[in-house]
Amino acid sequence: MDNSYNKLIRPDLLQMLRDNDRQGLTEFCDVLHPGVSASVLDQLEDEQVWEVLDNCDLARRVEIFEFFDLHRQEELVEALDRERLSKLLEEMAPDDRVDLLERMPQERIDALLPLIAQAERNDIRKLLSCEEDTAGAIMTTDYASLPEDITAREAVDRLRQQAPDRETIYYIYILNQARRLDGFISLRDIIMAKPDTTLSDIMKHDVISVYVDDDQEQVAQTLARYDFIAMPVVDHSQRLVGIITHDDVLDVVQEEATEDAYRLGAVQPMEDSYLDTPVGTIGWKRGVWLLFLAVVALVTARVLEHYEKVAEGDQFRFLILFLPLVLASGGNAGSQSATLIIRTLALGELSRTDNVRMALREALIGLMLGGGIAIVAATAAVFWFGLTVTKAIIVSTTVLLVVILGTISGSLLPLLFRRLGMDPALMSNPLIAAIIDVLGVVIYYKVALLALA
Amino acid sequence: MDNSYNKLIRPDLLQMLRDNDRQGLTEFCDVLHPGVSASVLDQLEDEQVWEVLDNCDLARRVEIFEFFDLHRQEELVEALDRERLSKLLEEMAPDDRVDLLERMPQERIDALLPLIAQAERNDIRKLLSCEEDTAGAIMTTDYASLPEDITAREAVDRLRQQAPDRETIYYIYILNQARRLDGFISLRDIIMAKPDTTLSDIMKHDVISVYVDDDQEQVAQTLARYDFIAMPVVDHSQRLVGIITHDDVLDVVQEEATEDAYRLGAVQPMEDSYLDTPVGTIGWKRGVWLLFLAVVALVTARVLEHYEKVAEGDQFRFLILFLPLVLASGGNAGSQSATLIIRTLALGELSRTDNVRMALREALIGLMLGGGIAIVAATAAVFWFGLTVTKAIIVSTTVLLVVILGTISGSLLPLLFRRLGMDPALMSNPLIAAIIDVLGVVIYYKVALLALA
Numbered sequence: 001m002d003n004s005y006n007k008l009i010r011p012d013l014l015q016m017l018r019d020n021d022r023q024g025l026t027e028f029c030d031v032l033h034p035g036v037s038a039s040v041l042d043q044l045e046d047e048q049v050w051e052v053l054d055n056c057d058l059a060r061r062v063e064i065f066e067f068f069d070l071h072r073q074e075e076l077v078e079a080l081d082r083e084r085l086s087k088l089l090e091e092m093a094p095d096d097r098v099d100l101l102e103r104m105p106q107e108r109i110d111a112l113l114p115l116i117a118q119a120e121r122n123d124i125r126k127l128l129s130c131e132e133d134t135a136g137a138i139m140t141t142d143y144a145s146l147p148e149d150i151t152a153r154e155a156v157d158r159l160r161q162q163a164p165d166r167e168t169i170y171y172i173y174i175l176n177q178a179r180r181l182d183g184f185i186s187l188r189d190i191i192m193a194k195p196d197t198t199l200s201d202i203m204k205h206d207v208i209s210v211y212v213d214d215d216q217e218q219v220a221q222t223l224a225r226y227d228f229i230a231m232p233v234v235d236h237s238q239r240l241v242g243i244i245t246h247d248d249v250l251d252v253v254q255e256e257a258t259e260d261a262y263r264l265g266a267v268q269p270m271e272d273s274y275l276d277t278p279v280g281t282i283g284w285k286r287g288v289w290l291l292f293l294a295v296v297a298l299v300t301a302r303v304l305e306h307y308e309k310v311a312e313g314d315q316f317r318f319l320i321l322f323l324p325l326v327l328a329s330g331g332n333a334g335s336q337s338a339t340l341i342i343r344t345l346a347l348g349e350l351s352r353t354d355n356v357r358m359a360l361r362e363a364l365i366g367l368m369l370g371g372g373i374a375i376v377a378a379t380a381a382v383f384w385f386g387l388t389v390t391k392a393i394i395v396s397t398t399v400l401l402v403v404i405l406g407t408i409s410g411s412l413l414p415l416l417f418r419r420l421g422m423d424p425a426l427m428s429n430p431l432i433a434a435i436i437d438v439l440g441v442v443i444y445y446k447v448a449l450l451a452l453a
Numbered sequence: 454m455d456n457s458y459n460k461l462i463r464p465d466l467l468q469m470l471r472d473n474d475r476q477g478l479t480e481f482c483d484v485l486h487p488g489v490s491a492s493v494l495d496q497l498e499d500e501q502v503w504e505v506l507d508n509c510d511l512a513r514r515v516e517i518f519e520f521f522d523l524h525r526q527e528e529l530v531e532a533l534d535r536e537r538l539s540k541l542l543e544e545m546a547p548d549d550r551v552d553l554l555e556r557m558p559q560e561r562i563d564a565l566l567p568l569i570a571q572a573e574r575n576d577i578r579k580l581l582s583c584e585e586d587t588a589g590a591i592m593t594t595d596y597a598s599l600p601e602d603i604t605a606r607e608a609v610d611r612l613r614q615q616a617p618d619r620e621t622i623y624y625i626y627i628l629n630q631a632r633r634l635d636g637f638i639s640l641r642d643i644i645m646a647k648p649d650t651t652l653s654d655i656m657k658h659d660v661i662s663v664y665v666d667d668d669q670e671q672v673a674q675t676l677a678r679y680d681f682i683a684m685p686v687v688d689h690s691q692r693l694v695g696i697i698t699h700d701d702v703l704d705v706v707q708e709e710a711t712e713d714a715y716r717l718g719a720v721q722p723m724e725d726s727y728l729d730t731p732v733g734t735i736g737w738k739r740g741v742w743l744l745f746l747a748v749v750a751l752v753t754a755r756v757l758e759h760y761e762k763v764a765e766g767d768q769f770r771f772l773i774l775f776l777p778l779v780l781a782s783g784g785n786a787g788s789q790s791a792t793l794i795i796r797t798l799a800l801g802e803l804s805r806t807d808n809v810r811m812a813l814r815e816a817l818i819g820l821m822l823g824g825g826i827a828i829v830a831a832t833a834a835v836f837w838f839g840l841t842v843t844k845a846i847i848v849s850t851t852v853l854l855v856v857i858l859g860t861i862s863g864s865l866l867p868l869l870f871r872r873l874g875m876d877p878a879l880m881s882n883p884l885i886a887a888i889i890d891v892l893g894v895v896i897y898y899k900v901a902l903l904a905l906a
Contacts, residue, residue: 031658031659032659033657033659033661033679035661035678035679035680036659036661039678067678067679156609156644159644160644160645163641163644163645164645168641169641169644170623170640170641170682187623187640187644188616188621188622188623191609191612191613191616191622191640192613192616192617204486205484206484206485206486206489208486208488208489223703224700224703224704224707225488225492225520226486226488226520227488227700229623229682229699246682246699246700246703247677247680247699249703250676250677250699250702250703250706251677253703253706253707253710254677254706254710254800257706257707257710257714257796258796258800260714261710261713261714261717261792261795261796262792262793262796264714264717264718264792265717265788265789265791265792265793265882266785266788266789266792267789267792267793273797273800273802274793274794274796274797274802275797275802275803275807275810275811279814279817279818279821282793282814282818283818283821283822286786286789286818286822287821287822287825289785289789290782290785290786290789290822290825290826290856291825291826291829293781293782293785294778294781294782294826294829294830295829297777297778297781297782298778298830298833298837300777300778301774301775301777301778301833301838302837302838304773304774304777305774305838308770308773308774317761320757320761320773320776321754321757321758321761322754323773323776323777324750324753324754324757324776324780324890324894325747325750325751325753325754327777328746328747328750328883328886328887328890329743329746329747329750331883331886332719332742332743332746332883333739333743335718335719335882335883336718336719336720336739336742336743338718339714339715339717339718339719339720340715340718340720340727340735341727342714343710343711343714343715343727344726344727344728347707347711347726349726349727349728350728354728358728361732361735364732365732365735365736365739368732368736368740369736369739369740369743372740372743372744373743373744373747376744376747376748377747377751380751380754384751384755385754385755385758403743429718429788429882430781430784430785430788433781433784434781437777437781441777
């Protein structure tokens, strides 16, 4: 849909720019959904974008601006002078503003801050101090709150005043004197209540909140579990410090899924999207892993060299043929296990008590899978490659052992990483495969030497 | 948080059940967030769950019930007689209801339908007929709509009537006589408007909608892009047929990320979560892939057998040592490329016009990465393994070629799959590795024969 919109609107927009058709440009900004305007503008040069956005009021300009991805926002603000940029930042949502500031050079921020109103400045300092990937880093401070002793009718009147500056007015938080969270109420409940009802009679006391230093992934799991539009963030004295909205959680879920996929695929996570990241950076993010894996493969070469000397003679020559099969089977089974476990952990479905159950399951599955492939391998070895039964048994025994080893290490290593407080997905599938390669060679030759020597 | 809640509340709940403390049980259902009640109840036996839920009214019972995951819902309804189950189904949200019905045996559905009110029955038939993984399959028909010629004040009054049965009243759709979508308005805009304003003056005409047969992944991308709480679903005559809400999109995003991760890790996607899936099913979902990959590895063995005969003699013996390095490097580089491309496609960031740019980038990155590892491999071959320079060049040339082959096939195959209308993630990383294994052996020996024969 984006694409068809783009094709339809872009030529018109460029024509309006050439004609300096101010009215047309204002309409472009005001009539379309800001997200649509942003995706059309995204195809234009930086100066053209500002030329268009100059034709609408600040509030709308910011609405559209916030729909550009961070990478483009960063590029766009480089063209702005201090005055215009400080106005833009003042109007931006606190969470989006801080995300952008975090990507700007410190000198620029220092030059900007004096131009920004005191209240916003404090807000920026507070949010900038939150650690990355925590609830604090994705929350916004623009939440709606009401006292508990007013009626539903009064509540609607007050929300009318608050609405323009609030990220959402659909969830409203009830605070006591100490700004502690006493309860919450949805706008739906307020609308459904008789206008004379006091909020304290309809508010909910069982508020589910997260701490400001909770990990964002955990926050996302909680919001997803309860289907919230927003969720309150409190400090350790239970004071409300912000809210996290559903759209930011959706971004977190995408971001975390991308990071996990990258890690499993042996790519270091990157800040920007794949297409926005320079080739050199991608090369580096991948090269580190590839190089490390190459070193492990050289260890495998060394181990092979050793056993090639020990297992001299023609009766061992067949071993080499099935080496790719043996190593791939173990690595693939390990990748499967690691993928399943890491995804289950990411969805928050695995409690710590399930660990033992899981290891047993994986060992059992390893036995089934290893047994299956062992039979296929043995059959092929005898009937397709014409090997003796002894040799076929060497291959299939190794396959069985290596697959079991793969499932166990593929499932236990991510759990071990979590236990050590590290990201379970740090364990990449190629790394598991590389480890299996080393151990697989040892097992293979040991079995062969035992059977043939 | 869930866990600590559970530990605190569960013993109390069990005590209340033993004491048959009806008042306490009613309170348990009514005071806690329904999602919390569900997660505490999830630890109990099926009969105990119903014993507790019998103490609250139908609306609340359904609210709590809808928070169980589908797998548990399916188990729970087995214990219900037709009358109770039909009441439950009537009250459920249309989308959740259909998800559950889809998992029930046809005889049971046939026995139930006559007990369900006509309106709900039609709704069920309509939703059941939507194809899986489309917008229609995740939409709900309980949307709020208003005529455009009423005032904001009247709108609030009408929403008060509609609210109890609507999935959300925060987005309201404006329909014309033919039920075509004319515009939309948020409750926030209604609240912010002066009470006498007519809706037609404040409604937005640029409605972003999806078609009922659009793929759910595309729907999720659209909602995520525009930060909507809900999005309208229309048929091909632009008539509104339902809405999709943010929480269902979050589920879709998680589900699709899981499916993609599984496919990349060579596991066939499964319906239930990992822990809810029987060991036999998991074995099957993995075994199919492992077996197929084993067959490809046997082809590699066959190819190796051929070249081992052609490349007879001691000067070729070193080749085998670096075989794991050569094959792993190509496979790993391919996995990286496939992971990056598939994730970029999943996020909707890659338009069709970027394909060429992307292939060039990947080829360039392959050259960089392959070159880097080639140098490391050559250095190690000479100084660590004491090989001649010629032999080192054979290894490093092969590494370079295989890595480039890996990046190109890893990036092009998912794009090819998409072009053919298939899921790009059908291409698993182990499959790429297996293909590289076959071709890698050929390249390796060809290079060696060229240099040494």
